[in-house]
Amino acid sequence: MADDIAQRGYTNPDVLVSTGWVAEHLNDPDVRMVESDEDPLLYPAGHVPGAVQIDWVRDLNDPVKRDYLQQAQFEELMSRNGISNHTTVVLYGDRNNWWATYAYWVFQLFGHKNAKIMDGGRIKWEKEGRELTRNVPNYPAANYVAPKRDDSKIRAFRDQVLKHAESKRPLVDVRSPAEYTGERLHMEDYPNEGALRGGHIPGAKNIPWARAVNTEDGTFKTAAELREIYEQENGIRPSDDVVAYCRIGERSSHTWFVLTNLLGYKNVRNYDGSWTEWGNSVGVPIEK
């Protein structure tokens, strides 16, 4: 069932590649494998041959203020990893591609259309007994020209989300039920990802992000199964203007990826400020 991507009914099946496809393209100069993990030890301990690593903290975030990298840094990041505007980037990672879809979303702020996710992520590759290496490749710098970062289409900011909630448009809270109800404010000893208030943005539906993947092999569920979760169970419609959020915007980028690419929703934005901004903001409405 894992390599049947074209038969799963996705709007844009080309956005996923199987582990088998990757194995056949390891030496393809037009394809660059990019590993993006929660755990920074995984890549140096063994990765898909030829893959480079992009770290969500070091590479994708601004080092000082809470924001993503800018045009010049994105160009430099792509260039130093040997990625040109024409390179097909295939992202994969741990935790069901959680961080891979986050990197994918950041890439889309700069319009890098030629990007894909390896279905099943790192765990599937490993469980299939495929080759892992500790050799870190060194590619010649490529020429990459990025447009200015476009935050208007797939990124939402707090005041926009406030208006969105007031006009009762759909919000998807992809955190765990305990975070959604406000029972859990932050994880023990992680004050940096905490919030002063618990609960959720009024009107938000709680659809934990990992429901979109098959637990046994980390692959994405079929379009019919995904529609059952988002549409039949939770009443979201493909024509809706949807905002997804979590705690810092990484888990919700996974849901953004599913709704946008697998189910073909046209208007989905990721609110990366998420609960660490909302739950610390003065005067914003909260539901429990």
Add this chain to the structure above:
Amino acid sequence: MARKDVPQALAEVIDEFDSLDRNEKTDLLIEFADRFQEVPPAVAKRPFPEEHRVQRCESEAYVWVEPLDGRRIALHFAVENPQGISAKALAVILEETLSGGDAEEIAKLPQDIVFDIFGREISMGKGQGLMGMVSLVASSAKRALASSQN
């Protein structure tokens, strides 16, 4: 400056991590993880009992405390998730520095050694799991101590 609230061998490892830059830390953690040896079958066999499983740990880590003579205990671990490299690194560090030591000292092991070893910037989920491992080692040592005194 070495920590005074953990056994000396562990304090020395923590000191070593403290002196390294990020890449060197990563290399050292992988070196530790490469030495990982699973719990011997004489101590535990699959399916591993749930009470030895570390809560909130994505790596599906398990901890065993084996009483030796007097108050001394040995530590054993299993890590079922192939991506659990950090859990394996921590298991080896704890095993190499604490195993054979005094249960009373191990029972006082503070969870925040995880930050000394992996750095403050580790992610929420990973930190929780690793602190869960330390916590299970400490509570298992405490139980072993109690039964050795009975």
